[in-house]
Every structure is written in structure tokens, then in C-alpha cells.
Amino acid sequence: MNMKYMLKDKISNGMSEKNISQEILDKIKDVKPRPRWQFLLKDYLIWFLASLALLISSLSFAVILYMLVDNDWDIYASISNSLLEFIFLTLPYFWLIFLGIFIIIAYYNFRHTKKGYKFSLGKIFLLSLLVNIFLGTFLYTIGVGEIIDNIVARRMPFYEQLINKRRHIWADIDNGFLGGIVMSIDNRAITLQDIEGNIWLIEHFNTTTPGFANLQVGDPIRIIGQKIDSQNFEMYTILPMRGMHWMEDDHLPPPPPAMMDERKFLQMRNNR
Amino acid sequence: MVDLGLKDKLSDEELVILTIEDQENFVYLINRYQDKLIRYIRRISGLGFEDAEDLLQEVFIKIYQNINNFDKDLKFSSWAYRIAHNEVIDNYRKKQARPQEMTYDSEQILNNIVADSDINKDIDHKYLQANISQVLNNLDLKYREVLILKFLEEKEYKEISDILKKPMGTIATLISRAKKQFLKELQEQEIKL
Numbered sequence: 255m256n257m258k259y260m261l262k263d264k265i266s267n268g269m270s271e272k273n274i275s276q277e278i279l280d281k282i283k284d285v286k287p288r289p290r291w292q293f294l295l296k297d298y299l300i301w302f303l304a305s306l307a308l309l310i311s312s313l314s315f316a317v318i319l320y321m322l323v324d325n326d327w328d329i330y331a332s333i334s335n336s337l338l339e340f341i342f343l344t345l346p347y348f349w350l351i352f353l354g355i356f357i358i359i360a361y362y363n364f365r366h367t368k369k370g371y372k373f374s375l376g377k378i379f380l381l382s383l384l385v386n387i388f389l390g391t392f393l394y395t396i397g398v399g400e401i402i403d404n405i406v407a408r409r410m411p412f413y414e415q416l417i418n419k420r421r422h423i424w425a426d427i428d429n430g431f432l433g434g435i436v437m438s439i440d441n442r443a444i445t446l447q448d449i450e451g452n453i454w455l456i457e458h459f460n461t462t463t464p465g466f467a468n469l470q471v472g473d474p475i476r477i478i479g480q481k482i483d484s485q486n487f488e489m490y491t492i493l494p495m496r497g498m499h500w501m502e503d504d505h506l507p508p509p510p511p512a513m514m515d516e517r518k519f520l521q522m523r524n525n526r
Numbered sequence: 527m528v529d530l531g532l533k534d535k536l537s538d539e540e541l542v543i544l545t546i547e548d549q550e551n552f553v554y555l556i557n558r559y560q561d562k563l564i565r566y567i568r569r570i571s572g573l574g575f576e577d578a579e580d581l582l583q584e585v586f587i588k589i590y591q592n593i594n595n596f597d598k599d600l601k602f603s604s605w606a607y608r609i610a611h612n613e614v615i616d617n618y619r620k621k622q623a624r625p626q627e628m629t630y631d632s633e634q635i636l637n638n639i640v641a642d643s644d645i646n647k648d649i650d651h652k653y654l655q656a657n658i659s660q661v662l663n664n665l666d667l668k669y670r671e672v673l674i675l676k677f678l679e680e681k682e683y684k685e686i687s688d689i690l691k692k693p694m695g696t697i698a699t700l701i702s703r704a705k706k707q708f709l710k711e712l713q714e715q716e717i718k719l
Contacts, residue, residue, distance in 0.1 A: 274579065275556045278586045282549065285587065290594040368597060371691035 297368060304363035308385050311356035313402060314349050315390025320399030321346040324497030326420065332478055332491075333423060333431070344419055357382050403497070420498060424476060425449045432456075432477040432487055433495060439469060446475070446487075454487045474498065538602030545593055556586055559603070562679075563610050569674045571614045572663065581617055585610045604688035607679075611671070611689055618667075661711045669704035676701055 321344075326333055330340040361378050364370050370378075393399060407421075424433025425448065434448035443457045456477065469475070474495035480488045533541070533554050541558075544551040563585060568578045588609050596605055662670055675681045675689065686701075687694045 274560055274582070275553045278556055278583055279550070279553060281583065282552070282587055282590045285591060287546065287593045288591055288595070293592075293595040369599075372687065372693055374693040374695055377693075 300363050300366050304360050304367065307356045307360035307363060308382060309389070311353050311360060311382065312386050312389035312393060313398065314353040314356065315386040316393035316399035317402045318346050318349045318353065318399075319390060319394040320403060321349065321420075321497060323394075326423070326476070326496060328493065328496075329476075329478065329491070344423075353386070357386070400497075407498075421449060424495075424498070427481050427487070430478055430480050430490075432479065432481075433498070434475065434477075436469060436471050436473045436475060438471060444469070446477070453485070455485055456487045456489050458489055458492075539598060542593060542596050542602060545590070549590075552586075552590055555589070555602075559606055560586075562603075563606060566607060566674070566679060567610055567614055569678060570611070570667070570671050571618065573617075581613055582610075585613050588613065600688050601685065604681075604685045607675075607681075607685075607689040608691065661708065664711050665704065665707055668700060669707050672697065672700045673704045673708060 325344050326340075330337060334340040334343055357379065360382050361375070364373075364378055364382075373381075424431050427448065432446070432448060432454065434446040434454070437445040437447050437453065443455050446454045446456060448454060456479075469492070476493045476495050477487065477489050478491040478493075480490070482488055533544070533551065536544070536554070538555065538558070541551060541554050545555060560582060564575075564578050564582045567573065567581050567585070568575070571578065571581070573581065585606070589606055592609070596602065662673070665673070671690070672686060675686045681689070683694050683697050683701075686697045690697065692700070
């Protein structure tokens with residue numbers, strides 16, 4: 255090998271192999287190698303954190319899936335001007351950001367495992383995404399997405415502004431969107447407790463509306479119509495509520511009477 | 527007890543096991559790697575010999591302290607070079623000093639790059655010999671380092687990947703970019719290619 259690079263100054267410094275070896279041996283005389291368990295513990299900790307981040311991102315994926323599937327796709331045209339606008343309006347941004355943050359945390363930890371450097375950024379992200387899709391879909395299927403949405407909805411004060419804008423949509427009664435729980439049904443009207451807890455009387459004249467025949471007390475529903483006054487709402491369309499199951503627990507209706515007349519309804523509302 | 531003459535014939539990995547059992551055996555690894563590592567340290571850092579020697583001692587102390595973390599799936603040399611690389615980077619950060627001018631074996635590095643590229647081999651060697659250090663020192667550290675590992679230390683892609691802890695694809699990209707920057711730098715220095 256043509257090696258012109260020489261350690262001439264090594265010779266000029268009079269350093270011999272023995273000297274440097276001895277110097278190093280002298281320096282490490284009182285040094286103990288770090289025990290193997292410390293390295294193993296660090297490796298396991300990094301793997302644990304990577305796995306935990308992947309699990310949390312999969313949970314986020316399950317909530318995103320739940321919120322997307324149970325979105326108002328059936329009536330998006332009534333809510334917004336176009337499908338694109340509707341998607342932008344109702345995308346679960348909070349959970350998407352949460353998913354992104356935990357994918358990055360999972361990547362960071364995986365990259366710091368012993369062999370993590372062998373994999374490119376793209377491969378690690380793709381792998382994380384595949385785990386998220388499979389594990390997240392499984393978690394969604396067993397209802398974990400819904401459970402998390404319910405828990406967060408009850409505990410986060412800014413839920414509707416920050417996480418689930420659909421709550422805001424179905425509380426927009428002035429613009430004809432009324433969501434709530436059926437409190438009573440009779441052959442002339444239904445009473446409904448809305449998301450904010452207000453009671454509404456909704457007269458109906460057309461019980462052939464799809465889904466109406468099966469309507470039961472305690473059902474969460476969506477109504478598109480027109481506000482008549484602060485207590486009455488005119489119904490154009492009635493649909494079962496999609497998602498937002500936390501409403502059912504928050505507004506558990508009283509045991510349903512067989513029939514409720516208007517006097518009882520007024521008394522109930524006055525008592526609130 | 528292993529015979530002293532026999533120890534020189536043992537593999538690096540066997541010497542690691544013996545070092546864990548008895549500190550004295552570390553001397554065989556030191557003797558085996560001190561020249562290679564000090565050359566590598568000087569090549570990437572541009573440090574003078576004495577500073578490089580101090581750094582080399584730190585490298586061997588780190589190797590010894592972390593010997594229980596040696597990954598048997600790696601070559602010992604890759605692991606040792608990795609620790610040397612990290613020490614150089616740490617030292618560079620601590621001192622915030624630009625690498626000093628370094629003398630390189632211009633013929634070796636150029637022949638290897640030329641063999642690896644489609645450029646004219648009729649090169650002005652005298653001029654190059656005088657200016658090669660400046661050319662290499664003008665490159666970014668990340669490019670200079672991969673060129674040194676590939677064309678001076680003559681490491682394989684996998685070894686470079688293990689030393690720098692980057693994926694093989696990234697190493698290939700870095701080497702390709704480094705060669706381009708090296709040749710561009712040569713042209714800017716008006717070295718006839």
C-alpha cells in the first residue's frame with residue numbers, strides 16, 4: 255500500500271508503542287468497566303419508550319378513525335358548502351398532531367436503540383405507520399377509540415373548540431342544527447335535551463321520516479330544522495347521532511313515562 | 527491462562543473477552559489499534575500529534591470503560607473507530623476550534639477517488655500534492671470524514687455505516703456528494719483533471 259502519510263512526529267517525539275500502552279494501562283488501573291446490566295437497562299428503557307410511544311400513537315389513530323368514521327358524512331352538504339370544506343371543518347386536528355408527536359418520539363427512541371441507525375428515516379416512519387394502522391384499527395374495532403373520546407370529552411374543558419368541533423356544530427341551534435338526547439316521545443311531539451342541557455319541544459307531523467319509527471327515549475339524535483323560539487324547534491330532518499356517545503352518559507334521561515303531555519313538559523323545563 | 531505469543535494471534539473479539547476477565551489483556555488491543563486510531567483521529571481532526579495522542583488515550587479509556595457494551599455483531603474495529611469519531615466530535619465541540627491544516631496522502635486518496643469516478647486520470651500530480659490538503663480541508667467535516675473512511679482507511683460501506691451510525695443508503699449518498707464536492711473543489715483550485 256502506498257502510504258505516504260507517516261507519523262514522523264511520532265518518532266520525533268520519541269514515543270514508543272510501549273509508552274502509550276503503559277500510559278493507558280496506568281490510567282485505567284483504577285477504572286472499572288461499566289457493568290453490563292447498565293447498558294442492558296438503558297437498551298430496555300429505550301425499547302420500552304419506543305414501544306410506549308408507538309402504543310400511544312396507535313391509540314390516537316384509533317380515536318382519529320372513530321371520529322372520521324362517525325362523522326356527519328351523510329349530511330355534509332347541509333353543514334358546509336363542499337366536501338373539502340367539510341373535511342377541513344371536522345378533521346380531528348388535535349389527535350392528528352398528537353399522533354405526529356408520538357410517531358416522532360417513537361422514531362427518536364427507535365433510532366437510539368443499538369441497531370436503530372441501520373434503518374432510514376423513511377423506513378422507520380413507514381414501519382411506525384403500519385403498526386399504527388394495524389394496532390389502531392384493532393383498538394378502534396374493540397371500541398377503545400370511542401372510550402378515549404368519551405373520557406377526554408368529559409375531562410377537557412375546551413373539548414369542542416380544540417378537539418371535537420362536531421359538538422359545536424350540533425349546538426348551533428340558531429342555524430338549525432340541534433343535537434341531543436330524546437327525553438320523551440308522544441304522537442304529537444318529542445322532547446329533547448340538547449348538548450348544553452336545554453329542553454326543546456319538537457312537534458312532528460311526519461313519522462315516516464327514516465329512522466323515526468324506531469326512535470326511542472334515550473337515543474342520541476341529530477335534527478336539522480329551524481328554531482321557532484327558545485323552546486320550540488321545527489324539524490325537517492331527523493337522524494341518529496353518529497359518535498359523540500359521551501352525550502348519552504352526560505344527559506341520561508329520566509325513566510320514560512308512557513306519555514308526556516305538554517303540562518308535564520313545561521313543568522319539567524321550569525324545574526331545570 | 528493464554529500464552530502471551532498466542533494472544534497476538536487471537537481475534538479482536540476474543541481479546542475483548544479476555545480484557546473483561548483481566549485488564550492486562552487490554553494492552554493487546556491497544557497495540558493493535560493505536561497506530562490506526564491515531565492516524566484516523568489526525569486525519570479527521572487535523573490535530574497535532576500531541577493533542578491527537580491525548581485524544582487517543584481518551585478513546586482507549588472510553589473503549590475500556592464501555593467494553594461490556596461491545597456489540598458482538600459489529601467488528602471491533604468499527605466499534606473502536608466509532609468511539610474515536612465521537613471523541614473527535616466531542617473535542618471539536620468543546621474547543622470550538624477549526625481543524626488545523628492536515629497533510630494527506632494525495633496520491634492514495636486521489637487514485638482511489640479517480641478509480642471510483644469517471645474522470646480523466648491524467649492529473650497534475652505535483653500541483654495536486656501541494657494542494658490536496660487545502661482541498662480536503664475545505665470540505666465539510668461530514669464529507670471529509672466519509673472520504674477519509676472510504677478512500678484512506680479503505681473501509682467498506684457497512685463499516686462506515688457502523689462507525690458513523692448512519693444507514694447504508696445515507697452513507698452512499700454522503701460519499702457520492704463528497705466526491706462531487708471534492709472534484710468541484712479541485713476544479714476551483716484549477717487542478718487539471
